[in-house]
Amino acid sequence: MLVAFLLIQLTALGVGLFAMNRFASQLILSDSREEAAEQLSVLEDYYETGGMALLQKKVAERLRQPGRSELAILIRARDGTISGGGLSGWPATVTTPTQWSILSVQLPNITHPIQIGVVTAALPHGGAVLVGNLLTDERRLQRASETAALAAIAVGTCFAILCALLMLKLLAGRVDEFTEVAQAVQAGDLSRRWTRSEAADSFDRLGAAINAMLDRVARLVEELRMVTDSMAHDLRSPVTRLKTTLEQAFAATNDPKARDALATAIEESDSLHRMLETALDITRTEAGIGRDQFTRFSITELLNDIADVFGPLAEERGLTIHVEAQGPLPVFGHRELLQRAVSNLVDNALKYAAGGTRLDLSAALMGRFLALEVCDNGPGIPAASREEALRRFARLDKARTQSGAGLGLSLVRTIAHLHGGEIELAGAPDGGLRAILRLPIADTSQNGTTPRNFH
Amino acid sequence: MSRRILVIEDDEKTAAFIAQGLKDEGFLAETVGDGRDGLFHATDRAFDAIILDRMLPGMDGMAVLAAMRAAQVTTPVLILSALGSVDARVSGLTSGANDYLVKPFAFSELLARLRLLLARPTGGPTEETVLRCGDIEMNLLNRQVRRAGQKIDLQPREFRLLEYLLRHQDRVLTRTMMLEGVWDYHFDPGTNVVDVHMSRLRRKLDDGFDPPMLHTIRGAGYMLGTLT
Numbered sequence: 001m002l003v004a005f006l007l008i009q010l011t012a013l014g015v016g017l018f019a020m021n022r023f024a025s026q027l028i029l030s031d032s033r034e035e036a037a038e039q040l041s042v043l044e045d046y047y048e049t050g051g052m053a054l055l056q057k058k059v060a061e062r063l064r065q066p067g068r069s070e071l072a073i074l075i076r077a078r079d080g081t082i083s084g085g086g087l088s089g090w091p092a093t094v095t096t097p098t099q100w101s102i103l104s105v106q107l108p109n110i111t112h113p114i115q116i117g118v119v120t121a122a123l124p125h126g127g128a129v130l131v132g133n134l135l136t137d138e139r140r141l142q143r144a145s146e147t148a149a150l151a152a153i154a155v156g157t158c159f160a161i162l163c164a165l166l167m168l169k170l171l172a173g174r175v176d177e178f179t180e181v182a183q184a185v186q187a188g189d190l191s192r193r194w195t196r197s198e199a200a201d202s203f204d205r206l207g208a209a210i211n212a213m214l215d216r217v218a219r220l221v222e223e224l225r226m227v228t229d230s231m232a233h234d235l236r237s238p239v240t241r242l243k244t245t246l247e248q249a250f251a252a253t254n255d256p257k258a259r260d261a262l263a264t265a266i267e268e269s270d271s272l273h274r275m276l277e278t279a280l281d282i283t284r285t286e287a288g289i290g291r292d293q294f295t296r297f298s299i300t301e302l303l304n305d306i307a308d309v310f311g312p313l314a315e316e317r318g319l320t321i322h323v324e325a326q327g328p329l330p331v332f333g334h335r336e337l338l339q340r341a342v343s344n345l346v347d348n349a350l351k352y353a354a355g356g357t358r359l360d361l362s363a364a365l366m367g368r369f370l371a372l373e374v375c376d377n378g379p380g381i382p383a384a385s386r387e388e389a390l391r392r393f394a395r396l397d398k399a400r401t402q403s404g405a406g407l408g409l410s411l412v413r414t415i416a417h418l419h420g421g422e423i424e425l426a427g428a429p430d431g432g433l434r435a436i437l438r439l440p441i442a443d444t445s446q447n448g449t450t451p452r453n454f455h
Numbered sequence: 456m457s458r459r460i461l462v463i464e465d466d467e468k469t470a471a472f473i474a475q476g477l478k479d480e481g482f483l484a485e486t487v488g489d490g491r492d493g494l495f496h497a498t499d500r501a502f503d504a505i506i507l508d509r510m511l512p513g514m515d516g517m518a519v520l521a522a523m524r525a526a527q528v529t530t531p532v533l534i535l536s537a538l539g540s541v542d543a544r545v546s547g548l549t550s551g552a553n554d555y556l557v558k559p560f561a562f563s564e565l566l567a568r569l570r571l572l573l574a575r576p577t578g579g580p581t582e583e584t585v586l587r588c589g590d591i592e593m594n595l596l597n598r599q600v601r602r603a604g605q606k607i608d609l610q611p612r613e614f615r616l617l618e619y620l621l622r623h624q625d626r627v628l629t630r631t632m633m634l635e636g637v638w639d640y641h642f643d644p645g646t647n648v649v650d651v652h653m654s655r656l657r658r659k660l661d662d663g664f665d666p667p668m669l670h671t672i673r674g675a676g677y678m679l680g681t682l683t
Contacts, residue, residue: 309648312648339640
């Protein structure tokens, strides 16, 4: 950014100075040429009024005059004889007539060649006349102008850098306002808006457009919330009535066959309800609903509670649950959803870890992340099927009859996303499944990690 | 005297089912199908408990609750809702409800929760050091449990569960009530986790003793107590 600004500014400066320099040199040189041309036309006039005799007389007078501006005046007669002075001979490269021609000549009393500008004119009866001006002074002036230009570039560069830095600071300040809004919205604060400035510039227009876009996003999320809520209402009421009717029928009969069938039907309606609820929870969690319920709590405590709840069931299936976590490990998140995520992972392990003996729950800080692991030593999930397992309604084991099992891991993934984290399924060293839930750690300095939050 | 229950529910079938169930259990139930009427009844007459649907025509259930609490009506309220998501439940409980039940629910679940609401002590919680039920004795200071004078070794999680059962003895406790009350677990894990806990506790508590204290209530849940 800075480099781009500098390049643009310096290019502009350079082009300007170059043009100025060229213009100045042209101006200086054209002065010289005009002088020579003027002298030439005076000489032509002499020839016209007094012929060759007057011209030669006047040239000789002129060459004797001190402080004359021109270096050389030459007359070439019809027969080719050269008179006049200043140059040893008629320069070979100069044609007649010529408006202005610059040549390098060697003068007898000067060591290095000097540059002269010449104009020539043809005389009416076959002769020619030449006026040559020394360009040394002009060259010196030109060089001075070039030096001045370089100095201007040096000073200009310093100013350019200063201007670029200032402009960058101004621009960065404006852009940061947008970054802050975007970050706040990304973190879940959908009500955050860009504060309008008074200036009616393109930033203001951008800000207005972004605000309009955020208004729309907020409206859509609100609509989604309403749709899911009313869908839940619409679908659950019939399920409630279904269950109610089944319960009444169950209570009204003593026929063991009917009671068995009704008990199964009640269980199925419960499963239907659970599936519906999980699917709705996924939708709501995906929309970021629930971020306003974030609290600070201990992950270690959460893992211990889950180990408590599932402990006896795991032992009945031949697995021992171990919890490994150092300290309280506070996180800022949705306690119940994270509890649910870990429970789903444990539930999943209990369902699929047949033949395993261990179920390890662990949590540890890994840089900016808290890694939460549920690891078993059962048969695991083949690497190729792991991504599939995280998809909604995925069912790896087609023979399973447990309703809603396909939603559990998908919900875990959306819960991870709600927290800005990720879920990964990997293979455990001893062949089992290792589910890793990575949660970013919020800045703990502002909320404090005082142990009073954890009793 | 029979307890009076106000049911504010717009779905007629659900309202009739609840009212019938409550009458069968010896309660006096009154139903209204609209939020405004519900608020009028709740503030006008003395009920022992209110069952309030969250989504109501006329006036939203949460608005009814807020208006009631603002008018200093402290009657215990159980919210019924099809909004099962965690957030809806949390906001229901933080806005003054005493309990929250998600549709669809089993009537036994509603009944168990209602009974617990009605039994809620009015004063502040008293600091007890020993909990008793029949010949079971739990010392909360040295964390020892005895039955008929005999020491019973319990794991910390079993101790936690028994403490909850003792504090709610002689009442039917459903599986979800135990998940919520003992482990602060607010969703159905979908497996028989509670049953496994109970069968283990029962083995330690009832094996070799008479009479059995931990009872399974068919279709409802569990109860700790001396059945009379």
